[in-house]
Amino acid sequence: MKTALVTGGNKGIGHEVARQLAARGFHIFVGARNRGAGHAAAKAIEKNGGKATFLEIDVADNTSVTATARELAKIADHLDVLVNNAGIMVDGDDAILKISDDIFRKTLETNMLGALRVTRAFEPLLTKSKAPRVINVSSGGGQLTGGADGWAPAYCISKTALNGVTSQLAAALPKFAVNSVCPGWVRTDMGGQGAARSVEEGADTIVWLAADAPQNLTGKFLRDRKEIPW
């Protein structure tokens, strides 16, 4: 059975990705901090006939991440797909020079370093897959092309850095497909209810990269199943 770990899989875009991959036959590991929401998300997937297991993980904490990787290694002999979807936005509309080091550290710790340390910890299990895939859920806000517009600088810089992680991992892991995705502006707790896209639309390119895209598509930044500039 194909297996996929989706961090931040207990709500929002991550939960929709988990739901769709489960419907396509993947055993889903729902990774998140909130146990109640995590167990409920796994239960909802199982209720619809899918296979899902909640795994408690804090991507901002290396001890938590390595412990979760050991736990998964006890219940699965390989991991086909890792979706680094967990993310936070804590800087609001403050201008870059008004943002504290703490806000920058917190944001980078989760959005950039989190994805890197989760990939590092699960790499041995991913290597056991015939076609390992890592999908980093980034944002158009992290694009350097076209310049910044001043919105959420810490968040945007963390996604620029995450895109750097994608590019470096693609070079370091030639048998893997490693890509960044911009899901668009999506109606979730983070995106707000005024956002343009449904979670189904936000999840589409992520699910495509997880299940359908060619394995030799790697080291790219995509939106709507098409490459976009960094």
Ligand SMILES: NC(=O)c1ccc[n+]([C@@H]2O[C@H](COP(=O)([O-])OP(=O)(O)OC[C@H]3O[C@@H](n4cnc5c(N)ncnc54)[C@H](OP(=O)(O)O)[C@@H]3O)[C@@H](O)[C@H]2O)c1
């Ligand atoms: N919504 C948008 O418009 C939009 C646009 C572009 C990109 N994105 C990106 O898409 C991804 C998902 O966003 P969303 O809108 O679905 O956000 P969301 O509804 O706020 O969900 C965020 C998820 O991340 C998890 N998470 C946060 N910190 C974590 C940590 N330290 N360890 C483990 N899990 C953690 C949360 O679960 P717990 O709190 O239980 O841990 C939750 O499941 C993010 O990377 C975001 O930056 C979103």
